[in-house]
Amino acid sequence: MKGACIVRKTGVLIIDDSAAVRSILTRELSAYEEITVTGAAGSPYAARDAVEHTDFDVVILDIDMPRLDGLAFIGYLAERRPVPVIVMSSFVTPGNRSAVQALEKGAVYAVHKPGGPFSVEEFVGELYREIREAAMVSVQRLYDAARRLESSGLNETGRIKRSPVSSRLQPDGACDGRLTVVGVTTGGVAAFEELFTQFAEGRQPVAAVIRLPEYVTAQLAERLDGMCGLHVKEAEDGEKPAAGTVYIAPGGRCMTVAAAGSERRLRIARGMGQSGEAHPVDELFTSAAETYGKGCTAILVGT
Template identity: 35%
Template sequence: MMSKRRIRVLVVDDSLVMRQLISDVLSSAPDMEVVGTAPDGRSGLRLAEELQPDVITLDIQMPGMDGLSVLDALVSRRPVAVIMVSSLTQAGAAITLDALERGAVDYVTKPSSAAAAGKSFGVELVRKVRFAAACDVARIIRLRRQRLQATAIVPSAAKLPAAKDDSDCPQLRDACVAIGISTGGPPALTALFRDLKPPMPPIFVVQHMPPQFTKPFAWRLNSVSALTVKEAESGEVVRPNHAYVAPGGYHMAVSGRPPAVRIRVCDGEPVSGHKPSVDVMMNSVAEVYRKRVLGVIMTGMGRDGANGCRAIRRAGGYVLGQDEATSDVYGMNKVAFVEGNVDRQFSLPDGARLIMQYVEEHFLARTAGVR
């Protein structure tokens, strides 16, 4: 009986230390082999053509031809799974978000050194390479590019928030929208927030991201949205027409009672494998807002958010789940749906319309709360 073919990986990074570290991690996995390494973008392109790897790990910041230029050249030649290797800085985060919108499948963040890499980096890298090798790369690239064209974002560093109309909407202070999302999330949320319009209740967003990434991501969403989008700060009173993105590396919850609900950002162990955790946020809003919660569970690996969706529905709220056809990864949303904790599935292009329709009919109408 023939053994299963191993995943063939090309490593492109200008740092010899990082090339060796990534190669060692991947070579230690029984189902992977590093077929080549390249110290710069041009040699990476040549080796990609020559070796035809299944997955490419690609450094973002390289002299000469940078990672974004290499990525554009790679995906224009053939659909190939690219995982960006990003520095843990706000500049690195902004460029990584550009890369995801332009067709990179996923990303990992660089440890500060080989000594600081630890076990978690290797586990994350191997998991993401396995996912990238198994996914429908052509479909993901097509979806990402369609969303990028629709949002009309010029790929560049995230812009600072623009001034918004922050007029209050008192009847929405006792309601909220709770969004949970993971792999494939940044392009999907950009498309969603582009179409969301006031009046909206406070929106809470948990996107699985490391520290330093969530602030540039919030800026990016703010730059395309009619709502005010920001990284959440502990203690702030939430407001309608505002969206709050959980800070990377921390859980986000809420406390108090409407109309004076405050955000609580806290440390702690990962929940459902993540920090921030969708379950933590959704359980919290279900307890505070009760039936006046609209939950939205979207693309992502794993099952984070499935328990939170159940809590929202048990409290009398309603849950929308992104469908398989428009999800990069039908994982978190699939689990919630299969376990009976999604009231209705939606196509991403219809998401904003359905959210606004629900807000209009159930949060703003005189018969609010009647389903």
């Protein structure tokens, strides 16, 4: 029909060992006009055939499965069919690092797969939003950064000798009037880690936002604290940015910088930000520029 708008559907491959989960996700995601579920498999091992013969744009992958585990399968995809991967795990909770490991290997996002009674609408709605985001990611950059991180030995050895990332980012006396802000939209955990291992010790404070779920940011901060020469922590509301410290916004929260008398403080709020629409990276960058002026340096980690 003349003038009709053709919607470009995003093909999704679902890999989960639960037949019930595969059935629910296939049915519910297929209800969205922009999504078509092109395949489903009960394990990464069984999904190898789909990787070779099925047309898809995004993979939804349970990383807690037997035989060929989800983490190994991300590496398999990076070599055979580099596409965005959204990982699901029942163990995206404090103390379990499988989600962070998946993100380091190139996955774009990690979703907590609820156990027992849960809201299908809420869970599928989150997946839908992440599929839309993932479909726009330049995934080859994520996998390239993951390979560099792995070849550097950081995954195994922790701290390494660093080179300053930029002369502009080096400390030059008092840091009270200076702040570096870092933003990552979707994916990019390996590039994020790679960036911070290049920062010099004792530099101005850093405030960072990366799109990750609750619990994962705390694990990422703990890992980075052992990898680079800066103190890395999950940010808390009301903290005063201190030299030599990286503050990572908690998952699912918006972090901004505000003047408090003669001081500057970090502010943490739930949701997407003050406007209700702006991205958390935009919120952080805008507030930092308004508060620090020329003393603010911004780094956007692209995906």
